[in-house]
Amino acid sequence: MPKSDPVEQLRTLNELLARTGASAPDRAEHARRALDFFSQEQGAKDTTVSLGDCAGRLARLHFGAEGESELAYTHWHVPTVENFSPLWIRQAIVVEMKKLAGRRAALLLVTGLREAICPAGAYWTKSRQLQYHRVRDWIDELACAWATRGSQLQVVVL
Secondary structure, eight states, X not given: OOOOOHHHHHHHHXXXXXXXXXXXXXXXXXXXXXXXXXXXXXXXXXXXXXHHHHHHHHHHHHHOSTTSSSEEEEEEXXXXXXXXXXXXXXXXXXXXXXXXXXXXXXXXXXXXXXXXXXXXTOOOOHHHHHHHHHHHHXXXXXXXXXXXXXXXXEEEEO
């Protein structure tokens, strides 16, 4: 799996958030223009962008502050840790899902999973690919298990 550009991931996320139905179309256009401008500036300078920080800001741009939108959202950025254990992931997902409890429409945004599984300087191997898919499936299962009955939950993993 090739390393992906955070700006391209933000563009993809922007389009996904625009199609949730809880965001105004002009907000997506503003974000597109800002990302285009940043890409041009990034080409001129060697700047890096944190997907974890920017993804949360992009979601707030689309949905407003907490409680302003019909769609509840939460963002979990997977930190890079030495011990990447299932219990640690489970506890983090449960905490995030509790924030969405009781809402009819919800979005769980997860960023940094790839970087947590394959830290900088390491190679993306078949075993890491299998671990990535296993953790992705597990996140989906946990999110569904903790989702409010009858709610519409969207899980986005970047």
